[in-house]
Amino acid sequence: MIMRTTRVNSTRANTYLMQLCKHFEQRVQVQFDGDRGQITFPFCQCKLTASDAVLDVVLTAEYDAEMCLGQRVMSNHIDRFAFRERPHVSWQ
Template sequence: MNHSVAEITTEQAGIYLQQLCKHFAHKLAVEFTPEQGTIPFSMGMCRLEAAGDKLTLKAEAENADLLVQVEGVVERHLVRFAFRDPPEIVWRAAEQAAS
């Protein structure tokens, strides 16, 4: 399994988390609260966490190509929702966190 993480600083962390989750919930079995969300795409998964001014995106997929697809879908949608203050989104490789 391949994993990546992007940490975004924004005053709208919780709002963006909910916008992303509500948007994808129209077609996917999304689960979310104001602080956490899980978006299960066909090619992988994205977990979101909002805490204060930090929005953390955690992508995972079976291989590197699918991981890039998950990152791209989430990134494109977040940029659309945050058009007034476009976030800097930098994905970095991550080890699977113990849950």
């Protein structure tokens, strides 16, 4: 299993978590409650945790290609929802 994480610094972290979860629940299985969320894509799992100033994103996938797709999908959507702040999304 492959795991990648990123940390997005933002005072709107909880708002972004909710936006991401609500956006994807139209397409895939999503669970979220307050400051935690989980998105189950066909290609990877995404766990989100929000605090006052940070959105932590953890992706897990079985294969490199699936991980790359998950990183691209989440990075693009974080950029789209946080366009005013222009966060730097760097996967570790």
